[in-house]
Amino acid sequence: MPDLKPVSTRSALLTLLLGAEVPRLTTRELVAAASVVGFAEPTVRVALSRMTTAGDVVRDEEGAYRLSERLVVRQRRQEEAAHPSLREWDRTWDLVAVTTAGRTASDRAELRAALSDLRLAELREGLWARPANLDLAWPEAVSEVCERFTGAAPAAEPASLCARLWDLDGWAATARRLLDATATDDPVLRFTACATSGRHLLADPVLPASLLPDDWPGDALRASHVAYKQWVVDMRRSLTDGAA
Secondary structure (H helix, E strand, C coil), rough: CCCCCCCCHHHHHHHHHHHCCCCCHHHHHHHHHHHHHHHHHHHHHHHHHHHHHHCCCCCCCCCCCEECCHHHHHHHHHHHCCCCCCCCCCCCCCEEEEEECCCCCCHHHHHHHHHHHCCCCEEECCCCEEEECCEEEECCCHHHHEEEEEEEECCCCCCHHHHHHHHHHHHHHHHHHHHHCCCCCHHHHHHHHHHHHHHHHHCCCCCCHHHCCCCCCCHHHHHHHHHHHHHHHHHHHHHHHHHH
């Protein structure tokens, strides 16, 4: 059985909110769903209070909770990770060159994070690349300081280059452990795997199939994650409807 780090109450509640099909959940809905996966009501209520103070969630006049704007962006990223916008790969690559100098360390770190979020990898300092098989929405923060190109592969053997730019074996090994966990009957372990897989999918480079190792588990993990999220939604609905 995979050795997964237990999620905190905060992470569990964020998983429920990030995966919800509606923009807001009531305290009753969150308490009911969290109880199924091992979190007691007093712990949930304390966590919600702390999350409100920290700006993770916003509590409305009716006492329901919604994600803060910062976490709405994360929700959008997780949804895109579960349903990536693919296009047929014509063997070209997206290349991004950083052209603006004199930026602060904080600015450089933010740019690196933005380029990583776009599933690019750093080929060498200031030059980022990936196969051009994704429809990417380029944020203004990237366009302001970078030049973008689309061209031929920057290596004679693009599959070998991908293996160097991304830890494909490590990502696949973790994905397979998560898939094993979601196949168990233990509700706490399955929920932990779902919460973890949401984060893990953000690191999937989503490469063309011809550049991936055999038996790549990316599609299987996405399907498992989506199916389990729907189960959580159905479970939450049944609990709150039954208590009505």
